[in-house]
Amino acid sequence: MSAYPEGHSSLLENLNPEQRAAVTLPHESALILAGAGSGKTRVLTTRIVWLIQTGQVSPHGILAVTFTNKAAKEMMTRISAMLPINTRGMWVGTFHGLANRLLRTHWREAGLPQSFQILDSQDQLSAIKRLMKAMNVDTEKYEPKKVQWFINGHKEAGRRARDAEAFDEYSMRMAEIFEAYDAQCQREGVADFPELLLRAYELLYRNEPLRQHYRDRFKHILVDEFQDTNTLQYRWLKLFAGPHTALFAVGDDDQSIYAFRGANTANMAEFEREFAHGNVIKLEQNYRSHGHILTAANTLIARNAHRLGKNLWTAEGEGEPIRIFEAWSDQDEASFVVDEVRTLSREGVALSDMALLYRSNAQSRVLEHALFSAHVPYRVYGGLRFFERQEIKHALAYLRLLTNPEDDGAFLRVVNFPTRGIGARSLEQLADNAARSGSSLWQAACTSSGKVAGFAKLIEGIKQATADLPLAEVIDHVIEASGLGDYYRADKDGADRLENLNELVNAAALFSEESEENTLDAFLAHAALEAGEHQAGAGHDALQLMTVHAAKGLEFHTVFITGLEESLFPHEQSAHEENGLEEERRLMYVAITRARRRLYLSHAQSRMLHGQVRYGLPSRFLDELPAQVLLHLNRRAESACPSGMQQATGHYGSPAPRSPGSDTGYKVGQSVAHAKFGTGIIIDFEGRGPDARVQVKFRDAGTKWLALAYAKLSPA
DNA sequence: GCGTGACATTTTTTT
């Protein structure tokens, strides 16, 4: 303690020994294994403040990297609250945000036009489709989505088209498309998300003086959510870290839930070997959840084989048991949740302190319906983001065209929207002309005649009229001059879209005020990189609905995890993926550890999926929890559902029709046990009497048809 | 050129 000047003790006062050790580590690389709720963000921000306050580094020498804009903002807010001095010069942001910053500064060295534009995933996909059409690629055989996946996967692993392993006809063609796609992007002056990272990486890799400059500058690099880094991001960090840089990586391998998009869990072990050299601190004290909840989480995650190893504990009491509810149907499940939420709300738990979690977005519909009917205020996270709405994308495309006319994607998006009589045939002609002279569509349009030339004049006119206007007024002018405003005013369903366009003008005004750079290019980059968090309805007390993925990093008094059925959670897709089940289990671990005080787990026997009733078995994750912390709210007797009870629990519609074979004592939807195949659920029925056969979906043994007369089935 | 209906297609999500 005495090693550091007085006055900093208050900074370290409320930290536990491990947290303090992490915050005050000497100038060395280290790995901080921080469990859920262990004060990870606090350690990260406190370390930055401590480093600066003790004079070990100036804000200028710090680089802090996060994954989401939300996390970056949160970090900045906390730092400013602790540090009265200005924090400018400190680089805090997302990987992509920082890469963008680098490329904007060194655009020439990176081989990009000064006004290069960023393609979001949507833009990228349409660029790929456009290219494949021009190349005459069969989109049945080569699905554009797969191509996008292929390209991004390679880029995220740090590979260009020439490095892509191509051994058969299929992958060779894919690599060809990849190469042509990158050429198209280069021609048009656009970069997709992974391209930002790869370009920035290559820039520093090839440019020795520049690399040296940044290596000398950043004395401390701190990384949040390190378990989510992909191969390229890790190499990126290694490039930035010179011999005198301390890399401080904070992460939790148990919360790695983004392997499906390239996150490489092995990075943590690798980092430990390459940088930390055993300099590892584990934060295992959890300040969030009560004991039973942690016990459940620990027991569950212990089943995963590939772990660095960590066990959370709490100084709090055991708390309440975990409540399990078995519903007949998804609607039954929803009405159960509504009842419990209302009761808790009456008891004083704020709605905003309760979360309703599900594995996939499609599950929210039924829940929303029930909440809406019961007049329970709720807010759904996720879904369409502000800058991804079509009217916003249209306006942005006009803006992109103003600053970067080579952008064919933007050109095509708005050349005939609002419609101005420029159809597919004229565009084909235009594209031919452009291809022949090797120029962009825009250039070809400028030298053409008729309606296409009219469009070029329109854009040229807008460009001149807005040359000296402030950002917000530029956008306002574009909306009107382009005809977007008139178009949506005439559309009877256009009111919302008009309002969003208005909101875009406001967002631009706000952006000019808040950021140092208020150029159009900066705003367009901002729009691409921070598409979300522009959502209405914040601030009201409302029940929080979201996918488990979206819940990471958040915490609530009460958490409901719904749809705990086999093939839904764990998702059936995960069975086909390598280590897919382990990732699903980590997802469940994340879900459980969101709860502070009360946790509900529910599953339904039947559920509407893709317009069909499906029957699901309870999730294996329920069996993986220790029985002594569970409370079964309605563990049912052996028998099937008495028909009257379905209505009593809110099952809509007419009672189930008498199914064939209801005389045999078995019916569709019922759980059964088989001596050899284990437990399963009846999903279909065929025949009567001695010929009766049932189709049973077994949890572990797949789906089978069994003759009732021979198979030794028993109700389970 | 544009609107309409048949058709398939359904994880998770940030940047």
Place this chain on the structure above:
DNA sequence: AATGTCACGC
């Protein structure tokens, strides 16, 4: 169920 994509006819 709901949504997007695509071919077809006006």
